[in-house]
Amino acid sequence: MQTVAPLLPPADWRDFLALTKPRVMTLVVFTGLCGMLAAPVSINPVIGFTAILCIALGAGAAGALNQWYEADIDSQMRRTSGRPLPAGRMERQSALHFGVGLAAFSVLLMELAVNMVAAAILTVSILFYVLVYTVWLKRRTPQNIVIGGAAGAFPPLIGWAAATGDIAPLPLLLFALVFLWTPPHFWALALFVKTDYANAGVPMLPVVRGEAVTRTQIGLYTIPMALAAVLPWPLGLTGAIYGVIALATTAVFALMAAQVATRRQVPGDAMKPEKRLFGYSVLYLFVVFGALVADRWFA
Numbered sequence: 001m002q003t004v005a006p007l008l009p010p011a012d013w014r015d016f017l018a019l020t021k022p023r024v025m026t027l028v029v030f031t032g033l034c035g036m037l038a039a040p041v042s043i044n045p046v047i048g049f050t051a052i053l054c055i056a057l058g059a060g061a062a063g064a065l066n067q068w069y070e071a072d073i074d075s076q077m078r079r080t081s082g083r084p085l086p087a088g089r090m091e092r093q094s095a096l097h098f099g100v101g102l103a104a105f106s107v108l109l110m111e112l113a114v115n116m117v118a119a120a121i122l123t124v125s126i127l128f129y130v131l132v133y134t135v136w137l138k139r140r141t142p143q144n145i146v147i148g149g150a151a152g153a154f155p156p157l158i159g160w161a162a163a164t165g166d167i168a169p170l171p172l173l174l175f176a177l178v179f180l181w182t183p184p185h186f187w188a189l190a191l192f193v194k195t196d197y198a199n200a201g202v203p204m205l206p207v208v209r210g211e212a213v214t215r216t217q218i219g220l221y222t223i224p225m226a227l228a229a230v231l232p233w234p235l236g237l238t239g240a241i242y243g244v245i246a247l248a249t250t251a252v253f254a255l256m257a258a259q260v261a262t263r264r265q266v267p268g269d270a271m272k273p274e275k276r277l278f279g280y281s282v283l284y285l286f287v288v289f290g291a292l293v294a295d296r297w298f299a
C-alpha cells in the first residue's frame with residue numbers, strides 16, 4: 001500500500017517572514033529608497049511609499065522562491081538548515097504559492113500605482129535572482145554570484161525609475177557599484193563558511209578554485225568597485241558631501257580588501273580580515289547610499 005506523507009499544519013507567520021530573508025533585504029530596500037530620494041524630482045509620498053513597498057515585497061518574493069527551489073541545499077548547511085522548509089515547518093507548496101503570489105502582486109502594484117519602467121526593472125530583478133542565479137548558475141559555476149548577483153544591483157535603478165519614470169547615468173553608476181561590491185561582499189563570507197558550501201556541493205569560488213584565487217579576486221573586484229563609488233563626484237553627478245564620504249569609506253574598504261588579498265592580520269586583532277571585510281561591506285553600502293541622500297538634500 002502506498003503511504004502518503006502527512007500534511008504539516010499551516011505555517012506560522014514568522015516562517016513566512018523568514019522566507020523573505022528580511023535581514024538581507026533591509027539593505028536591498030535601503031538602496032532602492034536612496035535611489036529614489038537621490039533623484040532630482042520630488043515624488044508624491046504615497047506613490048514613493050508604494051514603490052518602496054513593492055521593492056520590499058518583490059525582493060521578499062524572490063527570497064521565498066529561492067528558498068523553495070533550494071531546500072535541498074539549505075538542509076545540508078549549518079547556516080541555513082533551520083529555515084522553515086529544511087526544518088520541516090512548512091509545506092513546499094505553501095512557499096511556492098507565497099512566492100509566486102507576492103511576486104505577481106508586487107509587480108502589478110508597481111505597474112498600476114507607480115510606473116511601467118519601475119515595474120519592468122522589478123520584474124527583471126526577481127527573474128534574475130530566481131531563474132538566472134538560483135536555478136541556472138548557483139549550482140553550475142563559481143561565477144554564479146558575479147552574474148546572478150546583478151539581481152541585487154537593480155533596486156537603486158528601480159527607486160530612481162519610480163521617481164522619474166526613466167534611468168540616468170547616476171543610477172547606472174549605483175547599479176555598477178552594487179554589482180561590483182557583491183563579489184567582495186560574498187566571497188569574504190564564503191572564505192569562512194567554505195566547508196558548508198563544499199558539503200552541500202555548491203561550487204562557490206573558494207571551494208572550486210581555492211582560497212588564494214578567491215583572495216586575489218576580492219582584491220581585483222574592489223578596484224572597479226571603488227571607481228564606481230567615487231566617480232559620481234568628479235563627474236558632477238553628486239556634490240562634495242557624497243564625494244568626501246564615498247572617498248573615505250571606500251578607502252577603508254580598499255584597505256580591508258587589500259588585507260584579505262594579502263592575508264594580512266592586523267597585529268593584536270583576533271578577527272580574521274575576511275570576517276571584518278564582510279561585516280564592513282554591509283555597513284559600507286548603508287553609509288555610501290545614505291551619503292547620496294544627504295548630499296541631495298543638504299547640499
Ligand code: HEM
Pocket residue numbers: 023024025026027028031133144145148149151152153178182185186189282285
Ligand atoms: C548573489 C549575491 C549575494 C550573495 C550570494 C549574498 C550572500 C549573503 C550571505 C550568505 C549572507 C549571510 C547570511 C544571511 O543572512 O543569509 C549575506 C549577508 C548579507 N547580505 Fe548578502 N549576498 C549577496 C548580495 C547582497 C546584496 C545585493 C545585498 C544588498 C544590497 C546584500 C545584503 C546583505 C546583508 C545586509 C547581509 C547581512 C545580513 C545579516 O545581518 O544577517 N547581499 N549575504
Ligand SMILES: CC(C)=CCC/C(C)=C/CC/C(C)=C/COP(=O)(O)OP(=O)(O)O
Pocket residue numbers: 021024028055058059062063066080122125126129138149151152154155
Ligand atoms: C528587488 C529584488 C528582486 C532584489 C533581489 C535582491 C537580491 C538578489 C539579493 C541577493 C542577496 C541574497 C539574499 C543573496 C543570497 O544568496 P543565496 O540565495 O545563495 O544565499 P543563501 O545561501 O543564504 O540562500
